[in-house]
Amino acid sequence: MKRGRLALLCLVVFVAVGAYFVHRAGQQPPWPVDSVGLWTVAKSQVQELNARAEAEGRPVIYRAPDPFGVDVGTVTIQIFFTFPMVLQSDDNYYRLKAKWVGRDLYWFSPVDDQGWRKLATFQAGRFILKEGDIVWRYERTAPDQLPGYARPLLKKRQPLDYSIDMYW
Numbered sequence: 001m002k003r004g005r006l007a008l009l010c011l012v013v014f015v016a017v018g019a020y021f022v023h024r025a026g027q028q029p030p031w032p033v034d035s036v037g038l039w040t041v042a043k044s045q046v047q048e049l050n051a052r053a054e055a056e057g058r059p060v061i062y063r064a065p066d067p068f069g070v071d072v073g074t075v076t077i078q079i080f081f082t083f084p085m086v087l088q089s090d091d092n093y094y095r096l097k098a099k100w101v102g103r104d105l106y107w108f109s110p111v112d113d114q115g116w117r118k119l120a121t122f123q124a125g126r127f128i129l130k131e132g133d134i135v136w137r138y139e140r141t142a143p144d145q146l147p148g149y150a151r152p153l154l155k156k157r158q159p160l161d162y163s164i165d166m167y168w
Contacts, residue, residue, distance in 0.1 A: 035105070035122045038146060038153055039138040040067040049134065065129055065136050067150040068119065074098050074159050075107045075119060078152070095157040110160055 041064035053060040069076035075098040081088065097108040099116065103123060106116040120127040120138065127138035143154055 032100075032103070032122050034125060035070050035127070036072065038067065038069050038141045038143060038150075039120075039127050040141045040147065040150060041065060041136050042139055043147075045137060062134070065131070067138075067141070067146070067153060069153045070098070070105070071095075075105065076153055076157060077107060077119070079110075081111075089157075091152040091155070093152045093155070093157070095159045097159065097162070108162070110162065 043064075046062055046064045049062040050060075053062065066078050074095050076093055076095045078091075078093050080092055094110065096110065098119075099106050099108075104121050105119045105127070107119050108116055120129045126140070129136040129138070141150075146153060
């Protein structure tokens with residue numbers, strides 16, 4: 001009698017788990033699938049903005065926002081900390097938790113009081129970042145096309161362990 005109940009219980013659990021995965025298979029993932037990859041702002045966009053500022057007589061020099069990498073559930077970005085940290089990387093790049101809110105990508109700061117911070121918006125197959133009246137357009141970049149300063153994005157990294165106290 002007990003074997004029969006155990007077999008029935010196993011069957012019910014098996015069917016329930018199977019139904020869950022069949023249901024999930026028909027859903028969209030919680031991130032835009034084509035967002036995974038390496039993203040940089042083209043040098044030509046920066047040059048265009050600087051040429052326009054110079055032609056208008058504005059004493060401004062634009063610098064592109066930092067490149068980043070997107071993976072399922074994480075982003076790799078460069079962060080400079082103004083205080084010593086226990087887990088400070090040698091190149092200041094970190095693989096951090098990420099989440100999507102609609103089409104906006106957020107990363108979770110390892111600094112206690114900052115929480116979730118918006119990185120960029122995924123729109124029409126690319127990331128964009130609005131800074132005042134400037135709209136930076138990121139382009140997907142092949143690993144062999146990354147500029148030298150962005151090569152640390154290629155390094156395999158473990159996601160940051162947020163359970164470790166980051167401060168000395």
